[in-house]
Each structure stands twice: as structure tokens, then as C-alpha cells.
Amino acid sequence: MNSKLLFYSAAAAALAAGAAAVSSCKKAAANAQKPLNIVYIMTDDHTAQMMSCYDTRFAHTPNLDRIAADGVRFTESYVANSLSGPSRACMLTGKHSHANGFTDNTTCVFDGDQPTFPKYLQKAGYQTAIFGKWHLESLPQGFDRWEIVPGQGDYYNPDFIVESGDTVQVHGYLTDLITNKSLNWLENERDKDKPFCLLIHHKAIHRNWLADTAHLRLFEDRTFELPDNFFDDYQGREAAAAQEMSIFKDMDLIYDLKMDRSDKDSPLKARYHSYIDRMDSEQRAKWDAFYEPIIKDFYAQNLSGKELAQWKYQRYMRDYLKVVKSLDDNVGRVLDYLEEKGLLDNTLVVYTSDQGFYMGEHGWFDKRFMYQESFHTPLIMRLPKGMDRRGDITEMVQNIDYAPTFLEIAGVEIPADIQGVSLLPLLKGDKPENWRDALYYHYHEYPAEHAVKRHYGVSDGHHKLIHFYNDIDQWELYDLDKDPSEMNNIYGQPGTESITADMRKKLKDLQEQYDDPIRFSYPL
Ligand code: SGN
Numbered sequence: 001m002n003s004k005l006l007f008y009s010a011a012a013a014a015l016a017a018g019a020a021a022v023s024s025c026k027k028a029a030a031n032a033q034k035p036l037n038i039v040y041i042m043t044d045d046h047t048a049q050m051m052s053c054y055d056t057r058f059a060h061t062p063n064l065d066r067i068a069a070d071g072v073r074f075t076e077s078y079v080a081n082s083l084s085g086p087s088r089a090c091m092l093t094g095k096h097s098h099a100n101g102f103t104d105n106t107t108c109v110f111d112g113d114q115p116t117f118p119k120y121l122q123k124a125g126y127q128t129a130i131f132g133k134w135h136l137e138s139l140p141q142g143f144d145r146w147e148i149v150p151g152q153g154d155y156y157n158p159d160f161i162v163e164s165g166d167t168v169q170v171h172g173y174l175t176d177l178i179t180n181k182s183l184n185w186l187e188n189e190r191d192k193d194k195p196f197c198l199l200i201h202h203k204a205i206h207r208n209w210l211a212d213t214a215h216l217r218l219f220e221d222r223t224f225e226l227p228d229n230f231f232d233d234y235q236g237r238e239a240a241a242a243q244e245m246s247i248f249k250d251m252d253l254i255y256d257l258k259m260d261r262s263d264k265d266s267p268l269k270a271r272y273h274s275y276i277d278r279m280d281s282e283q284r285a286k287w288d289a290f291y292e293p294i295i296k297d298f299y300a301q302n303l304s305g306k307e308l309a310q311w312k313y314q315r316y317m318r319d320y321l322k323v324v325k326s327l328d329d330n331v332g333r334v335l336d337y338l339e340e341k342g343l344l345d346n347t348l349v350v351y352t353s354d355q356g357f358y359m360g361e362h363g364w365f366d367k368r369f370m371y372q373e374s375f376h377t378p379l380i381m382r383l384p385k386g387m388d389r390r391g392d393i394t395e396m397v398q399n400i401d402y403a404p405t406f407l408e409i410a411g412v413e414i415p416a417d418i419q420g421v422s423l424l425p426l427l428k429g430d431k432p433e434n435w436r437d438a439l440y441y442h443y444h445e446y447p448a449e450h451a452v453k454r455h456y457g458v459s460d461g462h463h464k465l466i467h468f469y470n471d472i473d474q475w476e477l478y479d480l481d482k483d484p485s486e487m488n489n490i491y492g493q494p495g496t497e498s499i500t501a502d503m504r505k506k507l508k509d510l511q512e513q514y515d516d517p518i519r520f521s522y523p524l
């Protein structure tokens with residue numbers, strides 16, 4: 001059977017199985033004639049605190065807000081393992097890290113022979129493509145067209161790995177270039193008779209936050225309020241105390257904050273140079289013209305202690321927002337294109353990040369912990385005709401749910417070994433009974449950069465139980481309603497016995513359900 005026929009038969013099978021959805025029969029029939037397209041935009045380290053549709057304190061992201069305004073915003077959206085490669089593998093497979101095999105960025109190579117949602121969609125007659133950050137070490141499979149950046153990618157004049165396996169350097173700013181390639185594929189390269197699934201994977205807003213020269217001067221007049229727990233002392237939280245992701249202690253003055261001067265040194269100075277040396281003379285001249293007075297002023301001030309910490313936080317916030325600005329503009333270009341071509345009514349547009357990020361909460365940058373800022377990830381969707389839900393969706397969802405959602409949308413039967421759950425009923429406005437009441441999390445990358453200990457845990461939205469293990473054995477329990485910033489570890493305190501037992505049971509059940517072998521090392 002050719003792939004197009006296979007698509008229609010899959011859609012027909014889905015229709016036949018849809019006796020329960022009699023009321024939406026008409027819509028389903030319409031979809032079967034004209035299958036929905038999917039545009040999946042994923043950024044890196046873009047946290048909800050820095051999107052105005054989630055949080056108006058810092059950022060103004062009008063284009064991201066357009067997505068949420070014409071669709072839905074998930075308020076309880078989480079990752080399974082707060083790190084790039086693992087998140088991407090969870091997203092592609094619909095399975096937790098131990099099940100898809102990609103548990104950490106440093107030791108894993110993604111087994112590209114395993115089933116992924118792009119492969120299933122391809123079989124069902126979709127055209128599939130990915131442009132941008134991939135970060136899974138093996139080359140992409142399941143795509144009709146791909147171009148990826150090696151590893152983390154470079155903001156300026158980046159290299160792309162192309163399908164022949166060659167590496168090609170392209171002049172420009174990465175966020176623009178990934179968008180250009182994506183729009184070019186939509187307009188000139190795809191087979192317009194087929195439905196499409198396009199993955200646009202940005203490097204932005206990843207460290208070390210190199211802004212486009214056009215945006216360098218933005219936000220310089222802004223002073224940002226410090227989070228209440230910026231000067232956290234990590235009392236009662238051994239793993240939090242052991243981390244190396246403090247803005248004050250670990251954020252590099254040259255690499256992260258660009259305070260580069262010939263007589264100054266820092267642990268990551270050479271890495272900074274390897275990045276900015278990619279700029280051409282025009283880009284570099286603008287860069288230097290902007291930074292020179294700031295560098296001069298910074299060293300003249302000779303800051304230390306809390307003053308230095310606060311100065312670092314302000315520069316971090318400004319740099320991050322400048323990189324967000326490019327991203328938001330480029331998302332706008334994609335939305336405008338889809339609108340102009342009359343594709344919006346028939347396309348689901350998803351925007352998410354590979355995880356959340358700390359913007360000074362607990363004094364940190366980076367992610368990895370199961371604490372809220374990095375466990376949470378933004379998820380907004382612009383919905384096509386026929387999906388009527390609008391506003392907030394408050395059910396607990398996780399990045400393992402994306403694959404089954406896309407399969408159901410394409411009329412492909414969801415394989416039994418997929419661990420996530422399709423979000424389609426939520427998008428259609430249903431209120432499914434028995435929606436999951438707790439989420440499982442497992443972070444594996446230790447020892448590694450930023451020194452975040454291995455841990456697994458469970459959250460039901462009201463309480464969170466975490467076990468840090470490996471070279472540590474510490475349990476943490478949080479009452480999220482009373483202590484949303486997770487400052488007060490109440491594990492083992494009198495009066496918490498029954499909630500602890502309840503949360504341990506939830507953790508045990510999820511470890512069994514997902515078949516995580518860690519449960520044999522630390523039986524509950
Ligand atoms: C790089 C960064 C880290 C970051 C990891 C993982 N260091 O190694 O700060 O935690 O990526 O990020 S850097 O000096 O190279 O910038 S992830 O999002 O790709 O998982």
C-alpha cells in the first residue's frame with residue numbers, strides 16, 4: 001500500500017473506532033478529507049516566567065501570546081527529565097528516559113532505529129521535516145527533510161549538518177536562519193498535496209545568550225526585581241546546596257556576561273572567544289561598540305558580594321530578554337506565513353521548550369532539578385478549526401504526551417508501548433474523567449556540569465516528593481500550596497506521616513506503571 005493510501009486507511013480506521021465521538025463525526029469527517037498539519041516549535045531553556053502569556057513581570061512576547069490567544073495555554077505542563085537531549089527523546093518517542101534509552105546529554109546516543117512519532121506520521125502519509133537543534137548525537141530518522149546544528153549550535157554564523165552528512169556554515173543569526181529554512185521548506189520544498197509536520201527547533205534561549213546585534217541595546221534601561229529567594233541558603237536541602245549553578249558563584253563574568261578584557265581571565269574565557277570569533281568584522285564591531293562602555297564601567301565599579309550578585313542578575317535578565325526578542329519575532333514570521341497562505345485553519349501550532357529555567361529563583365540559572373521552575377515547561381497551542389477549547393487547560397500534562405497527541409491527530413493508532421497520553425480530548429474541550437493525578441520525573445545526569453544530583457520524584461500538584469540518590473540519600477517533601485517556592489523541606493517532620501505515605505504510594509505506582517528499573521535499586 002502506498003503511503004497516501006495508508007494515511008487514508010489509518011484515518012478511516014480512526015473514524016471507525018470513533019463510535020464514542022459521534023457528536024464530533026462531522027468534524028472528524030472533515031479532518032479525514034483534509035488532514036491537519038502540525039507545526040511544532042520548540043525552544044531551548046525558554047521558561048514560562050519569560051513569556052508574557054504566562055507572566056507579565058519581565059517579557060513582552062506578542063507573537064507567542066498570539067498562539068495562546070487563539071488557542072490554549074497549559075498551566076500544568078511538565079517535563080520528564082529537565083535536560084535537552086532527554087526531553088527531545090521523550091518528546092519524539094512518547095516514553096520516559098529509561099524507556100527510550102536517552103537518559104542524559106553526556107553519555108547517550110539516541111537509538112534512531114526505535115519508533116518515533118515522525119516515523120509514524122511519515123508512514124501515515126505526512127511530509128515531515130526538522131530544522132535546528134537536535135542534540136541526540138545520532139542523525140535524525142523519520143524526516144523527509146532535515147538540517148540540524150551540531151550539538152548545541154552557534155548563535156552567530158552557525159554550522160548546519162545537512163542530509164549528505166556534510167557540515168555547511170551559514171552567515172547570519174541562528175534564530176533567523178532556522179526560521180528561514182523552515183519557511184523555505186513550507187513554501188518551496190514540501191509536497192503540497194500531503195499534510196505536513198514541521199519541527200522548528202531553536203537553540204535560543206540557551207546559554208550563553210548571545211543577542212542579535214540588532215537587539216543589543218534593548219532592555220538596557222530596565223532594572224528587574226530580584227526573586228524573593230535569590231539569596232536562598234538551601235537549609236534542609238542538601239542537593240540544592242551542592243549544585244554549581246549559582247548566578248553569584250558560577251555564572252562566568254566573561255562567557256556568560258561578556259565582561260571581556262585582555263587583562264582579565266575566567267574559567268570560560270576561551271569558550272567565549274571561540275563563539276564570538278565566529279562573528280564577521282561588521283558583527284564584531286557592533287558587538288564591541290556596545291559592550292566596551294559596559295565593560296569599562298563594570299571594572300571601574302569593582303563590585304563584590306551582594307552588589308556583584310545583583311549586577312550579574314540584571315545583565316543576565318537583559319541578555320536573556322534580547323535573545324527572546326529574536327525568538328518572538330521569528331515565531332511571528334511563521335504565524336504570518338501560515339496566515340497569509342490560508343493554512344492556519346488547518347494547522348495545529350505548538351510552542352514549547354525543552355524545559356523551564358531558573359531566572360534567579362534560588363539564586364540560580366540552568367535547570368535539571370525537579371523544583372517548579374525547571375520541571376515546568378511552557379506549552380501553548382494555536383488550535384485549528386474543529387478544536388474549540390480556549391483559555392487555560394489545567395490538567396497535568398508532560399512532554400511524553402506530545403507524540404500520542406500528534407498520532408491521534410493524524411489518525412494513527414497509538415501504540416501500546418507509548419507511555420504518554422493524547423491531549424486531543426483536552427483540545428476538543430472534553431473533560432476526561434480519570435485524567436492522571438500525578439506526574440513522574442527522573443533526572444540522571446550526575447556527575448556532570450552544574451553538579452545536580454540524580455533524583456526521581458512525584459508531584460500531584462499539591463505535594464512533591466523527591467529522592468536524591470547515587471552519592472547522596474536524601475528525601476524532600478514540599479507542600480506546594482503553602483510553599484510554592486519549595487524552600488521548606490518537610491520530609492520527616494511530625495504530622496507529615498500520612499501525606500508521605502500517600503506520596504510514596506503514588507511514586508511506587510508510577511515507577512511500576514512506567515517500569516523504571518531504578519525501583520529495584522531503591523525499593524519503596
Ligand atoms: C551546556 C551548558 C550548560 C548546560 C548544558 C545542558 N554549558 O553544557 O550550562 O546546562 O549545556 O543544556 S556551556 O558552557 O556549554 O554553555 S541543555 O539545554 O542542552 O540540556
Ligand code: CA
Pocket residue numbers: 044045083084206354355
Ligand atoms: Ca535546554
